[in-house]
Amino acid sequence: MNAITIVIATRNKGKTAEIRELLKDYPVEIKDVTDFGPIPEPMEDGKDFDENAYKKAHFTARVLGLPALADDSGLEVEALGGAPGVHSARYAGPDADDVKNNEKLLQAMAGKSNRRARFVCVLSLAVPTGPALTYEAVCEGEITHELRGTHGFGYDPVFYYPPLGKTFAEMTLEEKSSVSHRGKALREFRDEFDKVMVWLRQRLEEEKRMLVGDICQHDHS
Numbered sequence: 001m002n003a004i005t006i007v008i009a010t011r012n013k014g015k016t017a018e019i020r021e022l023l024k025d026y027p028v029e030i031k032d033v034t035d036f037g038p039i040p041e042p043m044e045d046g047k048d049f050d051e052n053a054y055k056k057a058h059f060t061a062r063v064l065g066l067p068a069l070a071d072d073s074g075l076e077v078e079a080l081g082g083a084p085g086v087h088s089a090r091y092a093g094p095d096a097d098d099v100k101n102n103e104k105l106l107q108a109m110a111g112k113s114n115r116r117a118r119f120v121c122v123l124s125l126a127v128p129t130g131p132a133l134t135y136e137a138v139c140e141g142e143i144t145h146e147l148r149g150t151h152g153f154g155y156d157p158v159f160y161y162p163p164l165g166k167t168f169a170e171m172t173l174e175e176k177s178s179v180s181h182r183g184k185a186l187r188e189f190r191d192e193f194d195k196v197m198v199w200l201r202q203r204l205e206e207e208k209r210m211l212v213g214d215i216c217q218h219d220h221s
């Protein structure tokens, strides 16, 4: 049987690299959203990670006519009441980038003794007609007092993971994936990989039948 194609519905190269690495030994053809040339970007105006993950996955699946796997993730800091949360990517404002976001976070945390934080990752695997599977995981850690390490992306240089005594930015990609929110969520997906492929094939068959039905109806009208 031919391998199913899944598009990674993210513009974040760091996420793409981690997802590709975690799925590299699995019989599935992975494509990047950038392989398709310019396509419109999904809105990320959902109230939580689940909603945004589904929006991104379903939008991309519909636009490309292929199953799409999206990741919505972010950092929740206890002393900041869960901020930046779903707003993590735009924490420092409309022209935020990783440097500005980390700067703003360290400023907001100045003088705070409770440094507890967690990363959240929600993965949504959607087909063009709408149904989706969801995987969710968290990783607990602490906010550092300064930037540490150069690997990874986003808040990695300020997220300290006590069990390994390093920030995410001080870890290799493999090391980070072995403990991260994204790594855990993707391992759940991998644990039921065969079931997921059966589910996908069934959804894609249904879709084909619907399309054929539409075409036949059209030809007879």
Ligand SMILES: O=c1nc[nH]c2c1ncn2[C@H]1C[C@H](O)[C@@H](COP(=O)(O)OP(=O)(O)OP(=O)(O)O)O1
Binding pocket: 009, 010, 011, 012, 015, 044, 071, 072, 073, 074, 075, 088, 089, 090, 101, 119, 152, 153, 154, 155, 156, 168, 180, 182
């Ligand atoms: O492992 C991580 N290590 C460091 N930072 C991370 C991680 N995981 C999420 N984050 C941060 C990055 C961004 O500030 C926000 C995600 O925002 P989010 O909208 O899901 O991703 P994004 O805009 O970068 O790419 P896209 O929406 O195209 O998937 O949380």
Ligand SMILES: [Mg+2]
Binding pocket: 044, 089
């Ligand atoms: Mg985003």
